[in-house]
Amino acid sequence: MPSVIEVTDLRKSYGGRAVVDGVSFTVEEGEIFGILGPNGAGKTTTVECVEGLRVPDGGRVRVLGHDPVADHAEVARVLGAQLQQSELQAKLTVREALELYSAFYPRPADWRPLAERLGLTGKLSTRFGKLSGGQQQRLFIALALVGGPRAVVLDELTTGLDPRARRDTWQLIEEVRASGVTVLLVTHFMEEAQRLCDRIAVIDRGRIAALDTPSGLIRRSAGATVISFSPSAPLDERELAALPALASVERKGERITLSGTDETVDAVITLLARHHITARQLRVVDATLDDAFLDLTAGPAEEEAA
Amino acid sequence: MNTAVLRTEFRLLRREPATIFWIFLFPSLLLAILGSIPSFRHADASMGGLRPVDVYVPIAVLIALIMSGAQGLPQVLTGYRERGILRRMSVTPVRPSALLAAQMAVQGVAALASAVLALVVGRAAFGVTLPRQPAGYLLALLLAAASALALGSVVSALSRTTKVAGAIGSMVLFPMMFSAGVWIPVRSMPHALARVVQLTPFGAAARALDQAASGDWPAWGHLGVLAAWTVLLTGAAVRWFRWE
Structure with missing residues (x-):
C-alpha cells in the first residue's frame, strides 16, 4: 500500500535563507505522525508544502499520489487541514460555517455528529467572533474533518488551550485515528507528541535531526x-x-x-x-522526550553565533 | 462562482448595518435631503433647464458605487486576507478566488439595488423622469460599477492591513466624490476642469449617465474611458493582489 504522505528532499528558502533544507519522511496509512521542533525550525513551512499552500523550491511532495500544487483540488478533497493562524468571518455562525464547508466537498461527513463529538452542539447559533479560543479551535478541527478526509494535518492544535481542553483534544485525535484517518501532527509540546504519536520527526533548522518512535527517540538520548x-x-x-x-x-x-x-x-x-x-x-x-529533544536540537543561541 | 459562498456572503452583508446604510440608504437619503431644499426643485438655465434634483439622481447612483466598490470592498477583502480567512479557504477544493468573486458580486448587487432605489426615490418624491435611454444608462452603470470594484480591488491589493485600506480608502474618497460631481455636477464645472474630470472613472460615468438620463446614447468616449479604467485597474489588481 502506498504511503499517505510522501515528502522527499523538500527544500524551501525565504530571502536566501533555507527554512526547509532537505526534509524527507513518509506517513503511512492509519498512523499519527508527529513533527516536533523548536520555533522557527521549519515545521509549519513543511506542512504548508504538504497542504499546497506553498510551492517548494525543490524536492517532491505527494499526498495519496497527488502533487499538492499541480493537483490542488484532488489533494484538498482527501486532506483536511487545521492551520496555525486562520479565522472565519466574524459574523458567521458555527452552523453556517459547518454547512458552508460541507458544501465544498463531494462526499462530506455529516457535520451534526461531528459537532456533537466536539462539544459544539450548544454553540451552533453562536457567531465565530463570539466563540472562545478553545471553541474556535474545536470548530477548526470540525472543519478539517467535515470533508471526510483520508488524512488531516493539525498544526499547533492545542496551543492556547487549557490543560483540560488539551487532554480532551488528545482523546479526540485518538478517536479520529481510530476512525481510519491518518494524522500529521505539528507540535512543540513533548507530552503531546509522546502521548499521541506513533512516530516523530524531530526537525531542527530545516533538517530532520531524528525520526523514530517516541521510545526510540528517548533511548537515543x-x-x-x-x-x-x-x-x-x-x-x-x-x-x-x-x-x-x-x-x-x-x-x-x-x-x-x-x-x-x-x-x-x-x-x-x-x-x-x-x-x-x-x-x-x-x-x-x-529520560523523557524532553531530554531527547534537548539532545537532538541545538539551542537558539548557537544559531545566532553561527 | 460557488453558490454556497455567494449565499454566505449575502447573508453576512445583511448582518452589517453600517455597510447597508452607507451603500444602500445613504445615497437616496442624500438625494431626499437635497431635494427637500426648495431651490433644488427649480429649473436652472446653467443646467440646460434641468432642476438640480434631476442632476443629483445620477450623482446619488455614483455615490452608491463609490461606497460599495471603492470603500466597502477593500475593507472586506483586506480583512479576509489579514485574518487568514482566504488562507483557510485555500486548503479546501474551493479556491479563495471564489470568496473574492462572491464579495464583488454582493457589493456590486448592493450598489445596483441602491441605484434603483435612488431612481425610485427621485421619481416618486421629486418627479424626476426615469432614464430616457434605459439601455445606455444600464450599460454606463454596469461599466461604472465594474471600474469601482476594480478600483476597490487595487486598494485592497496595495493594503497589507485593514487600517491601511481604510486610510487609502478615505484618501481616495474625496477625489472620487468630487469627480462624480457631488459638490459641483460635472456638467456645470468650468470647461477646462470638466475635460480633466471626464477622464477619471467617476467623471466619465457622471457624463455618460447624464446623457443616458436625458435620452441620448452615452458618448463612446466616456464609455471608452470607463472600459479603459476597468481593464487597467483589473490588471493592476491581478498583478499586485497577494493571497496572504
Whole structure:
C-alpha cells in the first residue's frame, strides 16, 4: 500500500535563507505522525508544502499520489487541514460555517455528529467572533474533518488551550485515528507528541535531526536513564567512573546521581551488591522526550553565533 | 462562482448595518435631503433647464458605487486576507478566488439595488423622469460599477492591513466624490476642469449617465474611458493582489 504522505528532499528558502533544507519522511496509512521542533525550525513551512499552500523550491511532495500544487483540488478533497493562524468571518455562525464547508466537498461527513463529538452542539447559533479560543479551535478541527478526509494535518492544535481542553483534544485525535484517518501532527509540546504519536520527526533548522518512535527517540538520548541513591558506605570514585555506558556522575552531599542506559543500571546494582552497600532512596527514572529533544536540537543561541 | 459562498456572503452583508446604510440608504437619503431644499426643485438655465434634483439622481447612483466598490470592498477583502480567512479557504477544493468573486458580486448587487432605489426615490418624491435611454444608462452603470470594484480591488491589493485600506480608502474618497460631481455636477464645472474630470472613472460615468438620463446614447468616449479604467485597474489588481 502506498504511503499517505510522501515528502522527499523538500527544500524551501525565504530571502536566501533555507527554512526547509532537505526534509524527507513518509506517513503511512492509519498512523499519527508527529513533527516536533523548536520555533522557527521549519515545521509549519513543511506542512504548508504538504497542504499546497506553498510551492517548494525543490524536492517532491505527494499526498495519496497527488502533487499538492499541480493537483490542488484532488489533494484538498482527501486532506483536511487545521492551520496555525486562520479565522472565519466574524459574523458567521458555527452552523453556517459547518454547512458552508460541507458544501465544498463531494462526499462530506455529516457535520451534526461531528459537532456533537466536539462539544459544539450548544454553540451552533453562536457567531465565530463570539466563540472562545478553545471553541474556535474545536470548530477548526470540525472543519478539517467535515470533508471526510483520508488524512488531516493539525498544526499547533492545542496551543492556547487549557490543560483540560488539551487532554480532551488528545482523546479526540485518538478517536479520529481510530476512525481510519491518518494524522500529521505539528507540535512543540513533548507530552503531546509522546502521548499521541506513533512516530516523530524531530526537525531542527530545516533538517530532520531524528525520526523514530517516541521510545526510540528517548533511548537515543545520551543520558536516557537516571539513577540516584544515597549509599550506606562510601563508594570508590574510580569504580563509578568505570561503569559501562555512563553519561554523567554527580555528587550532592551523600547523594549520587548517575545517568546512562539500562546497562549502567545493571552494573550499578552489581557494584553495590559486591561491596554489600545498600542504596537508600534508590530512584531509577527514564529520560523523557524532553531530554531527547534537548539532545537532538541545538539551542537558539548557537544559531545566532553561527 | 460557488453558490454556497455567494449565499454566505449575502447573508453576512445583511448582518452589517453600517455597510447597508452607507451603500444602500445613504445615497437616496442624500438625494431626499437635497431635494427637500426648495431651490433644488427649480429649473436652472446653467443646467440646460434641468432642476438640480434631476442632476443629483445620477450623482446619488455614483455615490452608491463609490461606497460599495471603492470603500466597502477593500475593507472586506483586506480583512479576509489579514485574518487568514482566504488562507483557510485555500486548503479546501474551493479556491479563495471564489470568496473574492462572491464579495464583488454582493457589493456590486448592493450598489445596483441602491441605484434603483435612488431612481425610485427621485421619481416618486421629486418627479424626476426615469432614464430616457434605459439601455445606455444600464450599460454606463454596469461599466461604472465594474471600474469601482476594480478600483476597490487595487486598494485592497496595495493594503497589507485593514487600517491601511481604510486610510487609502478615505484618501481616495474625496477625489472620487468630487469627480462624480457631488459638490459641483460635472456638467456645470468650468470647461477646462470638466475635460480633466471626464477622464477619471467617476467623471466619465457622471457624463455618460447624464446623457443616458436625458435620452441620448452615452458618448463612446466616456464609455471608452470607463472600459479603459476597468481593464487597467483589473490588471493592476491581478498583478499586485497577494493571497496572504
